Amino acid sequence: MNSKIRLLYILAALLALLNFAQAAVVINEVELNPPGDENLRKSTFVEWVELYNNETEAAFIGNWTLTAQPGNLTLAIPPGAAIPPLDHYLLTGSGGWLSDGNQTLILRRADGSEADRTPPLTDTRDDDLSWRRYPDGRDTDSASDWQLMYSSQGF
Ligand SMILES: [Ca+2]
Ligand SMILES: [Ca+2]
Ligand SMILES: [Ca+2]
Numbered sequence: 001m002n003s004k005i006r007l008l009y010i011l012a013a014l015l016a017l018l019n020f021a022q023a024a025v026v027i028n029e030v031e032l033n034p035p036g037d038e039n040l041r042k043s044t045f046v047e048w049v050e051l052y053n054n055e056t057e058a059a060f061i062g063n064w065t066l067t068a069q070p071g072n073l074t075l076a077i078p079p080g081a082a083i084p085p086l087d088h089y090l091l092t093g094s095g096g097w098l099s100d101g102n103q104t105l106i107l108r109r110a111d112g113s114e115a116d117r118t119p120p121l122t123d124t125r126d127d128d129l130s131w132r133r134y135p136d137g138r139d140t141d142s143a144s145d146w147q148l149m150y151s152s153q154g155f
Pocket of ligand 2: 125129
C-alpha cells in the first residue's frame with residue numbers, strides 16, 4: 001500500500017472513532033410541559049426526556065447522568081442500563097423536575113465527559129407538543145435540529 005493511501009485509511013479510521021465518541025447517544029426528545037399540572041403535589045403528570053442511540057450497536061449508558069440547567073438537579077441512569085441499536089430510552093423524574101422555560105439538559109457519560117446537550121428549550125403550551133430532534137437522532141450541533149412537534153414518547 002502506498003503511504004498516501006495508508007494515511008487516508010488512518011484518517012478515515014480516526015474520523016469513525018471521533019464520530020462514535022461524539023454522536024452515539026443523544027438527547028432526542030424533551031417534554032417540559034406535559035398536558036395537566038405536573039407541579040401539583042403527587043401529580044400524575046410528569047416531564048420526561050428521551051435518549052436515542054444513533055449507532056447500529058447497543059449503547060451502554062449505566063451510571064450516565066442527566067443534568068438540568070438552570071437548577072442543579074441531576075438524574076442518574078441505573079448501572080447496567082443499555083439502549084438497543086437505533087432505539088430509545090426514557091427518563092422521568094417526579095412531577096415538576098423540569099422547568100417550562102429556558103431549560104438546558106446535559107447528558108454526561110459515566111466518566112463525567114459530556115455526551116450531548118440541548119439548546120435552551122421553552123414549552124409554555126400545556127399540551128402534547130414536545131421538543132424533538134427531527135428526524136430521530138439528527139445532530140448537526142444546530143438549534144434547527146430541534147422542532148416543537150407532537151410527542152412520540154419512547155419511540
Ligand atoms: Ca403541564
Ligand atoms: Ca408539551
Ligand atoms: Ca420520540
